[in-house]
Amino acid sequence: NFTDYQASDNLLKDRVILITGAGDGIGKAAALSFARLGATVVLLGRTVEKLEKVYDQIEAEGGKQPAIVPLNLESASHIEYRQIAETIETEFGRLDGLLLNAAILGDVRPLEYFPMELFEKVMQVNVNAQFMLLRTLMPMLRESEQGSIILTTSSVGRKGRANWGAYAVSKFAIEGMMQTLADELKDTSNIKVNCINPGATRTQMRASAYPAEEPASICPPDAIMPLYNYLMGPDSAGVTGQSLDAQVK
Ligand code: NDP
Numbered sequence: 001n002f003t004d005y006q007a008s009d010n011l012l013k014d015r016v017i018l019i020t021g022a023g024d025g026i027g028k029a030a031a032l033s034f035a036r037l038g039a040t041v042v043l044l045g046r047t048v049e050k051l052e053k054v055y056d057q058i059e060a061e062g063g064k065q066p067a068i069v070p071l072n073l074e075s076a077s078h079i080e081y082r083q084i085a086e087t088i089e090t091e092f093g094r095l096d097g098l099l100l101n102a103a104i105l106g107d108v109r110p111l112e113y114f115p116m117e118l119f120e121k122v123m124q125v126n127v128n129a130q131f132m133l134l135r136t137l138m139p140m141l142r143e144s145e146q147g148s149i150i151l152t153t154s155s156v157g158r159k160g161r162a163n164w165g166a167y168a169v170s171k172f173a174i175e176g177m178m179q180t181l182a183d184e185l186k187d188t189s190n191i192k193v194n195c196i197n198p199g200a201t202r203t204q205m206r207a208s209a210y211p212a213e214e215p216a217s218i219c220p221p222d223a224i225m226p227l228y229n230y231l232m233g234p235d236s237a238g239v240t241g242q243s244l245d246a247q248v249k
Helices: 025-036 048-060 077-093 116-143 165-185 206-208 219-232
Strands: 014-021 040-045 067-070 097-100 150-152 194-196 244-246
Touching: 014 025, 014 077, 014 116, 014 206, 025 040, 025 048, 025 097, 025 219, 040 048, 040 077, 048 116, 077 116, 097 116, 097 219, 116 150, 116 165, 150 165, 150 219, 165 194, 194 219, 219 244
Parallel strands: 014 040, 014 097, 040 067, 097 150, 150 194, 194 244
Antiparallel strands: none
């Protein structure tokens, strides 16, 4: 149970961490949390104005100057992924952490009636784009004394549930990617690879999946940060190949 983990001051000092979907929801909370713990954060997302707001907040709080990487994970080319790696290498010369957080819900409806184009779109953003980032950023993570990769799963990525369609399938793929990569890296690198299941969290995605729900009754993103901080920092050395819950009921 890591829900009451207390990060020490400057836990992530001198670390460079890339967060996808850093402009909103859980990704935004993680970017702010890592920056408060001393990290230099690279904010990746598709809506630049949202990323700029997070950037400004980090600067206002006296955090290390962040970087913004605008990228649409639905349409990005292989060249763009390589350019991101080159930019981080040139700008910072290192990458220690990768939080693969961005995802889309697609639609809540049975697979039997799921639109074909939407299935492809969900798999592109939630699975293929995650692989592209891993593929291009891995060389830099290998150079870190203690690299940490966090992928983002869901309870429907562990047990299928009616109507969760492409989203559920994509999160099963994320669990598989995490297990495969963790097994490949366990003896030959200092990189740990784990999944976080955030649990019900008060964001746009949650609101679109459960429109009738009262948002105030749902856990805010800030409250699930202990597990994110723990897995990103040195206190979780040796923890790899795990799929952990950020909220324990
Ligand atoms: P939000 O929809 O609030 O935020 C998702 C973020 O991903 C946004 O910043 C969004 O950018 C970005 N994003 C979406 N599509 C793209 C794209 N094509 N290219 C680049 N960035 C993109 O979601 P949450 O914060 O709720 O979810 C974060 C993660 O947690 C996801 O992986 C989700 O599956 C998972 N999760 C969430 C739960 C919850 O209850 N909230 C429960 C279980 C899992 P923009 O702001 O521009 O739209």
